[in-house]
Amino acid sequence: MSTNGNDSASMPPPPPPPPPATPPIAIASTPEEEIYQTAGMNLSKGKEKLNGETSSASTSSLSGTKAPSVDTQINPRHSGTSADFAFEADMSKYPASMTSSVRAHVYEGGLRYHAYKDGKYAFPNDETEQNRDDMKHTMALMLTRGAFHYAPVEEVLKNGGEVLDLGTGTGIWAIELGDKYPNAKVTGIDLSPIQPNFVPENVHFFVDDLEEEWLDEANKYDYIHVRHVVYSIRDREYLLQQAMKHLKPGGYIEFQETHYATQSDDGTVSPTIPYALRDFINYLIAGMRALGTDALGILSLPDELKAAGFEEIKHTTHKAPIGSWPQDKRLRLAGLFQRTAIMDGLRGISRRPLMALGWTQLQIEMFLVDVRKALMDNEVHAYLTFHVVYARKPFSTGGGGGDQQQPDDRGKEES
Numbered sequence: 172m173s174t175n176g177n178d179s180a181s182m183p184p185p186p187p188p189p190p191p192a193t194p195p196i197a198i199a200s201t202p203e204e205e206i207y208q209t210a211g212m213n214l215s216k217g218k219e220k221l222n223g224e225t226s227s228a229s230t231s232s233l234s235g236t237k238a239p240s241v242d243t244q245i246n247p248r249h250s251g252t253s254a255d256f257a258f259e260a261d262m263s264k265y266p267a268s269m270t271s272s273v274r275a276h277v278y279e280g281g282l283r284y285h286a287y288k289d290g291k292y293a294f295p296n297d298e299t300e301q302n303r304d305d306m307k308h309t310m311a312l313m314l315t316r317g318a319f320h321y322a323p324v325e326e327v328l329k330n331g332g333e334v335l336d337l338g339t340g341t342g343i344w345a346i347e348l349g350d351k352y353p354n355a356k357v358t359g360i361d362l363s364p365i366q367p368n369f370v371p372e373n374v375h376f377f378v379d380d381l382e383e384e385w386l387d388e389a390n391k392y393d394y395i396h397v398r399h400v401v402y403s404i405r406d407r408e409y410l411l412q413q414a415m416k417h418l419k420p421g422g423y424i425e426f427q428e429t430h431y432a433t434q435s436d437d438g439t440v441s442p443t444i445p446y447a448l449r450d451f452i453n454y455l456i457a458g459m460r461a462l463g464t465d466a467l468g469i470l471s472l473p474d475e476l477k478a479a480g481f482e483e484i485k486h487t488t489h490k491a492p493i494g495s496w497p498q499d500k501r502l503r504l505a506g507l508f509q510r511t512a513i514m515d516g517l518r519g520i521s522r523r524p525l526m527a528l529g530w531t532q533l534q535i536e537m538f539l540v541d542v543r544k545a546l547m548d549n550e551v552h553a554y555l556t557f558h559v560v561y562a563r564k565p566f567s568t569g570g571g572g573g574d575q576q577q578p579d580d581r582g583k584e585e586s
């Protein structure tokens with residue numbers, strides 16, 4: 172698997188972080204309530220307790236009009252080769268302990284992680300993480316000006332297309348897409364059973380590992396969507412092979428992903444100016460690599476799609492500000508969501524990757540003091556880059572042609 176060269180590749184070993192010069196700054200002042208309201212979400216009312224599980228049914232569109240859909244369940248699409256039991260579509264045949272084993276969680280350092288294939292995904296799945304995923308969903312929609320997809324699949328979705336959402340998380344994208352296209356059938360899969368029980372009738376969730384062999388029939392899906400998951404994929408080549416097999420001819424795959432590298436257009440982020448957030452991200456990337464995943468995978472995807480035989484590859488980028496520094500209101504709000512999502516996740520994001528580099532919990536906590544300060548510094552006009560890459564499976568296998576990478580018009584950016 173090729174990886175893109177990046178200055179973070181030659182990482183120094185983690186130094187013991189110095190003691191903080193000042194006490195940790197308070198982070199409770201993030202205007203979370205305000206930004207949730209802006210996004211039409213309500214932190215306190217949006218969460219429902221279902222079967223003892225905190226649901227992420229936090230979108231305002233989840234109303235009484237929804238039929239109770241299937242519970243999150245083990246995915247009968249799956250071969251079961253790597254699980255500790257055989258899969259069976261009829262859940263009544265499972266002993267309760269089997270069903271609950273995929274619904275269980277593991278706890279570590281006060282954080283909650285998925286239990287099915289424990290350790291596969293480096294980050295927690297608890298309520299904090301779910302809120303962060305929903306914030307990043309809203310941020311992504313702000314950056315794309317409300318577009319759920321850039322691939323030209325609108326007509327097929329209106330007319331009942333089959334959609335697969337890989338690493339669906341709280342399912343927020345899948346649910347909202349299902350609402351928008353009631354004739355489409357949307358399937359979301361994830362290692363974590365953190366999706367709400369009450370969802371649109373045309374939306375279904377399964378616990379599954381997207382890197383296992385898919386047992387669906389070939390040529391099934393019109394559209395495969397993968398957002399904020401690429402950094403966790405161990406074998407992108409195999410994923411693209413599976414997508415090629417299971418997409419219909421002419422079907423699309425789309426990746427949306429933030430490239431975690433801080434930049435600025437005005438020199439406020441530069442290699443010569445100390446910036447704890449940049450250092451943190453570089454350590455994270457090194458920690459992810461130690462855990463077996465490539466946090467920079469999105470950069471290689473356009474070439475990998477081409478090598479896998481996809482055509483009409485389009486790639487666009489959006490500046491994703493960190494903080495409330497942009498003048499433009501849309502970008503300022505996106506920046507607030509991004510900053511809050513990073514700030515709220517610092518403990519959860521850092522634990523497993525930095526411990527994989529040999530850091531202690533105390534070293535991590537001390538380093539995070541400076542990272543929090545850097546995040547709140549509005550004099551630094553930092554942004555990350557949000558990538559959207561989509562590509563089409565050829566109509567015929569003879570195919571060829573039209574496989575050049577092209578920019579998408581929506582990539583023209585402002586800040």
Ligand SMILES: C[S@@+](CC[C@H](N)C(=O)[O-])C[C@H]1O[C@@H](n2cnc3c(N)ncnc32)[C@H](O)[C@@H]1O
Nearest residue numbers: 292338339340361362379380381382398399403
């Ligand atoms: C940051 S969340 C993104 C959620 C969702 N795609 C979104 O954009 O709102 C990443 C999700 O990918 C899931 N994930 C990571 N690796 C996976 C795998 N191998 N199979 C299934 N899900 C996976 C994680 O469990 C997590 O819920």
